[in-house]
Amino acid sequence: MPLGLILKKSSCRRAEGKYLQPMSTTISPVAYDAKIEGNVIFTKVDAAINWMRSNSLWPMPMGLACCAIELMAASSARFDISRFGAEVMRFSPRQADVMIVAGTVTYKMALVVKRIWDQMPEPKWCIAMGACASSGGMYRSYAVLQGIDRLIPVDVYISGCPPRPEALLDGLMKLQNKIMGEQALADQKRELFESI
Amino acid sequence: MTISEQLSTAFPSAVLKTHSFRDETTITIQAASLRDICFHLKEKSAFNYLIDISSVDHFGEEPRFEVVYELYSMAHGIHLRLKTTVSEDACEIATVSDLWPTADWHEREAYDMMGIRFLKHPDLRRILMWEGYPFHPLRKDFPLEGKHSEMPGVAFSEPAPLAGGPFVTVPTDGTTQVREPRARHAGDLTRLEKTSSEP
Numbered sequence: 342m343p344l345g346l347i348l349k350k351s352s353c354r355r356a357e358g359k360y361l362q363p364m365s366t367t368i369s370p371v372a373y374d375a376k377i378e379g380n381v382i383f384t385k386v387d388a389a390i391n392w393m394r395s396n397s398l399w400p401m402p403m404g405l406a407c408c409a410i411e412l413m414a415a416s417s418a419r420f421d422i423s424r425f426g427a428e429v430m431r432f433s434p435r436q437a438d439v440m441i442v443a444g445t446v447t448y449k450m451a452l453v454v455k456r457i458w459d460q461m462p463e464p465k466w467c468i469a470m471g472a473c474a475s476s477g478g479m480y481r482s483y484a485v486l487q488g489i490d491r492l493i494p495v496d497v498y499i500s501g502c503p504p505r506p507e508a509l510l511d512g513l514m515k516l517q518n519k520i521m522g523e524q525a526l527a528d529q530k531r532e533l534f535e536s537i
Numbered sequence: 538m539t540i541s542e543q544l545s546t547a548f549p550s551a552v553l554k555t556h557s558f559r560d561e562t563t564i565t566i567q568a569a570s571l572r573d574i575c576f577h578l579k580e581k582s583a584f585n586y587l588i589d590i591s592s593v594d595h596f597g598e599e600p601r602f603e604v605v606y607e608l609y610s611m612a613h614g615i616h617l618r619l620k621t622t623v624s625e626d627a628c629e630i631a632t633v634s635d636l637w638p639t640a641d642w643h644e645r646e647a648y649d650m651m652g653i654r655f656l657k658h659p660d661l662r663r664i665l666m667w668e669g670y671p672f673h674p675l676r677k678d679f680p681l682e683g684k685h686s687e688m689p690g691v692a693f694s695e696p697a698p699l700a701g702g703p704f705v706t707v708p709t710d711g712t713t714q715v716r717e718p719r720a721r722h723a724g725d726l727t728r729l730e731k732t733s734s735e736p
Contacts, residue, residue, distance in 0.1 A: 448694055449665060481697040483674050483683025484665075 387525050394438070394464065395520040396426040398513070401437035401461060403454055406444030408471040408503040415506035422506075425513050434460040439516065440493075441509075445473040446486040458493045464529060466520070468512055469495045472502045540582060540617055548574055563618040568604075571621055572631045575606070578619075579636050583612040587637035592647040596677035601625040602653055606633070629654040650675035667692050 404412055416422045416430065431437040434457045446454060458467070469489050472478035475498045477487035489495060496519060499512040526533075541555035541562050551570030556563040566574055578584040588607040595601055606619040623630050632655040634640040644655040645664040652673035655661060662668060669688045672679055681703050682696040704718035 448692065449667060452667065452692060477697060481699050481703065482681055483672075483679070483694065483697065485697065487695070487697050 387523070387527070388521075390525040391521045391523055394525070395517040397429075397438075398425075398427040398466075398516070398520075399429045399431045399436060399438045400427055401434055401440040401457065402430045402432070403440050403442045403457065404444060405442070405446060405450060405454075406471075406473060406503075408443035408474065411503045411506055412441060412443045412470065412509065415509045420506040420510065422510065422513070425510060425517070427513055434458075435462065437461050438464070439466045439468060441468045441470055442474040442489045442495075443470040443503075445478065445480055446489050446492075447484050448486055449484075451486045451489075451492055454489065455492045464523075464525070466496045466516055467493055468497045468499065468509075468516060470499045470509060470512070471504055472500065475500070478502060540615060543582065544574065544577075547577060561616060561618065563620060565620045568621045568623060568630050571619075572633065572636075574619070575633050575636050578608060578617070582610065584608040584610045584615075584617060586611055587633070587639050587643075590633075590640055590643035590647060592651040592653055592675075594651060594675065594677045599624065602628070602651060604630055604647065604653065623653055628652060629656055631656050632658040634658055649673070652676065670694070 402409065402412055414420060416428055422428050427439070434440075438461075440454075440458055440461060442454065458465075467489070469475045473480060473485070474489050475495075477485050479502070481487075486492065497512045497516045499508050501508050504512075539562070541552075541557070541564055544564060544566075545552045545555065548566070548570055551567045551574060552564060553567060554565040556565075586609040588609050589605075590607075591605045593603040593605065595603060600622040602623040602625065604621055604623055606621075608617040608619065609615070610617070621630070630653060632640065632644055634644060634655070635657075641658070641660065642664060644658055645660070645662060647653050648655060648658075648661055649663040649665050650673060663670065666672075666674065667688075669691060671686055672684055674683070680696070682699045683694055684696060686692075686694045701720035704720055706716060706718045709715055
């Protein structure tokens with residue numbers, strides 16, 4: 342985390358998906374101070390917030406069926422989801438950023454999934470992992486919810502039955518790209534944003 | 538003296554039929570005497586283990602439902618199957634959950650899926666579907682894809698898109714191509730009714 346961030350109203354409108362820029366490239370010499378050089382980075386607030394959020398996603402592992410086994414494999418040594426900053430599986434929804442719905446959502450369980458989703462603090466994202474969570478999969482039956490997107494908004498769908506851990510990692514990277522394009526400040530701190 | 542002979546002498550009017558096949562004894566009894574017989578079996582014949590309670594829907598026949606109790610005696614190593622029938626109009630039978638506590642959840646499942654009420658059950662709630670769901674999904678006249686239901690603020694259900702399915706396998710000695718699952722319409726009850734009208 343850099344020590345100082347320069348807030349600019351115009352720059353908050355749209356995150357351009359760029360990472361933190363070193364001051365030497367774009368900033369005028371006025372801002373130069375040898376004492377704090379190296380500790381200050383100029384960037385856009387959205388870019389900084391999105392960068393921090395997307396590289397530290399704490400998943401809520403909603404493992405409901407065999408997809409959960411692949412989810413476990415993704416966090417183990419061979420695939421190592423921590424390379425993408427998402428290794429901190431939180432079993433408390435209060436501490437989670439992204440819910441990975443891995444498996445068949447029965448109507449009975451759907452009530453619980455919705456409740457846990459509601460308990461997660463904003464900002465939050467959802468990955469529907471596998472065919473069942475995305476669309477009901479092969480379970481065309483009275484007992485199964487035909488896709489978790491009927492209850493909660495889904496950001497990334499992952500195909501497969503079950504998807505391999507690589508597919509989950511790819512979905513996670515897709516979600517990171519999506520987060521990098523969000524207007525974090527404008528969306529979530531609208532009042533603060535307008536008062537600046 | 539086998540267990541079926543014991544029961545027949547103890548309850549001559551309640552035991553309707555006994556049947557034995559490969560060391561498995563099945564006894565069909567009258568529903569009114571279910572509790573007496575179960576008490577006798579547990580206390581006198583040491584059938585201390587209730588393996589399962591299941592229910593069968595003989596759709597189109599009367600009485601429509603059949604409740605099956607699988608018992609086992611740890612002491613003697615004997616397996617026993619009790620069968621009794623429940624009519625669609627009454628749709629209720631006595632509970633055995635005070636004799637075998639495990640019957641509690643088995644009976645809740647039978648109530649949830651088949652709609653058979655168990656009298657004097659301590660906690661007869663649905664166990665798989667949610668409270669307030671209006672149907673009993675394992676009945677033969679309930680479509681596989683489900684039905685629409687709505688409980689505002691609690692739950693909803695919608696029919697699943699079957700897309701020509703369900704994909705079912707029919708017993709046949711044909712080739713793999715013939716045997717593989719094919720789409721048959723779930724709501725098609727004509728075949729069912731045809732077989733049920735036969736004597």
